[in-house]
Amino acid sequence: MGKSKDQPDAGLRSLNHYSNRLPLWRYWPRQHLIPLIRYETPYLAWVQEKVRTPALDSYFAFTANLGTHTFFMVFLPFLFWCGSPSMGRGLVHILASGVFWSGFLKDLLCLPRPLSPPLQRITMSGSAALEYGFPSTHSTNAVSVAVYALGLLGSPESTLSAEVTLLLQTVTYVYVVSIVLGRLYCGMHGMLDCTVGCAMGAAIGLVQFHYGPAFEEFIVSASLKDISLLAILIISLVRVHPEPADDCPCFDDSVAFAGVMLGVDVSSWHFAEIWDGYPAGSIPYDLEKIGWVKTAIRLVLGVLCIFAWRTVMKPALLRILPPIFRTLEKLGLLLPRRFFTTASEYTTVPSNLKDHDVLPNFSEIPNIMATMRHPRRRAISVGPQSEADAYETLAYREKRRRESQSGGNRASPVAEDENKPNGTPVLSRKTTTLDDYEGMMGRGSPSSSGVDVSHNERLSPFPSLDPEQRDEEEVFSQIKKPRVRYDVEVVTKLVVYAGIPWIVIEIAPLLFHLIGLGVPEA
Structure with missing residues (x-):
């Protein structure tokens, strides 16, 4: 045979x-x-x-945080709660599209990052190096947001003064140049990665700027059938996401942002006409009536609601879903993904999983803030960090x-x-x-x-193996072995991240109104 x-x-x-x-x-x-x-x-x-200089090392390691999914996930809710839900939805669509399609290409082609050595990788987060390199998601995110922002600043509908517009345009250019050049400087990407990432970002930003208003109108006026078809389309895209050749976390990010986009669109549709006297899809907010103190309290309370949702729902789903998945597996109704352990192969999911999450655990916030305050706490890595490396x-x-x-x-x-x-x-x-x-x-x-x-x-710790096996053992001994991933984590992540916009758009505004943090009635 x-x-x-x-x-x-x-x-x-x-x-x-x-x-x-x-x-x-x-x-x-x-x-x-x-x-x-x-x-x-x-x-x-x-x-x-x-x-390279120590100052530039710190600068580019710090600014890289401003192009991550986590940064946007933490601050995007502020737009919804501070009177700009339309811009918030636009940015969610941009970032979800950028993260999903860049991750799609990464897992489709499985291209590595430029080799280290000779490059030295400078980062404040080790998780980014575990992904494939092509294209650069940081570049996609930064350019898409910049193109969209510059389009809004230059549009005839903009009510900002010329001075403020020029200032914001300058900040936008500095931001996008810092992110893209920083990926090259930090040894995380090559020119090919960043060029394709920038092209994808520009296309996504332009599409959102020109067609976003029409999609917004569709969302707030859609029928149940229309919104159901949109939800099915998003879930179907998650299902057809390519299987990578290595244990790469790109798929996790794609699932998370697919969930966020699903949640934003469905919640916006459901909540479109609940507030009388406000445009469809908006959330009541007026700085003059509420004031700065109540606004700050709203933001803090809203963020706490988001973390409470994640803290409660994630472990609950990881307990509830395995028996359901085992039943579906016996019926042949599951399509397992590579690198995910099926429910029949485990009894319980550990509660202390080391996650590669878009939204960090609440307990991780102090460490993240400390890192942001001290950009010199960067890591310089030389050598392979992932299976692709x-x-x-x-x-x-x-x-x-x-x-x-x-x-x-x-x-x-x-x-x-x-x-x-x-x-x-x-x-x-x-x-x-x-x-x-x-x-x-x-x-x-x-x-x-x-x-x-x-x-x-002479030097190998595996002298009894033939040269190819010896090389493989030597190189793989230098990288951290990926943790076990469980099939229920995909649905868990989709539900948890779809629920975050539900908290932001529906639950938090109602809570603000009930406890006196809403807009006072005339």
Whole structure:
């Protein structure tokens, strides 16, 4: 009986990893884009080395937080509660589209980030490095928001003065340039990632600016059938999200923001005509009548309601859903996703899951605020951080090994240095040539390389394995193993994040009204 095509020869798992896990129509474009990522990596490392300073490290690590999903999720509710629900819905549509479609492309093509080393990754959050690199979600988010904001500022309907408009436009340009350049500076993305991310963001922002008002009108005047079809469409998009080749959390973010968009649209439709005397879809607010103190109390109380919802609902669903999923699994009604453990394989879901969540736990807020106040608390990482990093490191090692055997390329400066007596390879801050940076590619850490096999055999902690297996064990020993993920987490995340807009649009305004924080009646 012939060997299954999904079972590569022993010792060659890393080389056949993507060809075995991806269909040809996904594998072919990936293989044609990989050389571009490898080609630009030494140049990115050279530029990073030339311009890096401690001050810029802190600045770009800090501003990266302003392009994350978490930042927008925490502050978007303020727009709904402070008299700008239409803009809030517009930004939700922009960000949900950007996060979903950038995550869709990431899991579709499974392209790694530029290799580290030679790049050094500077970040205040380690979770971003666990995702694929192409395209840059930070760039997509920043550009989409900037294009939408600039469109609103320049529209004839804008009532702002010329001075205020110019100030806000300047802030917007500084914001988007800081985010996009910061992804390059911090070694998190390459030019290809950021260029495609920017193009996606610009397209999403323009679509929202030109067609957002029509969609807004559709939402607040839709029939039950229309809103049901919209909900089915959003859930269907979650179902057809591509299966990644590696354990990548991109899908989690896509599910979260699909839930947020679902919740915003359904809640806005349901709540459209509840307030007499206000435009459909709006939430009563008047700063002159309420005042700054009550406004601040509204914001704090509203945020507490959001975290209370998440704190209660998430563990409840993780307890309720497993038995239901086991029944559905027996009936053959579930379509399991790769890297998610099915309900029949576990009894309970641990309560202390280490989440990659868009909205953090309430207990994590003090640490997040402390990090924001002290941007020098950044992490500088060298070496693979994810499965995608590890497989790309191994693939590039094999590429160099084959080139060395065929005599096509001269030995790299790093390999030559490793062959010197007592040579201990390090990441030097003095290297200046592209050859030096290219020589570092494929090295899994500052003190190892897969190019010189004999050198590897002397240093490897796995000397009994053949070279390919030894390389794989060495590289994968450097990355943190992903935690077990459970099938019920997908529905849990969808329900929890769909419920957040329900809290923001329906529950919180009613609560404000009941306890005297609403707009006083005339």
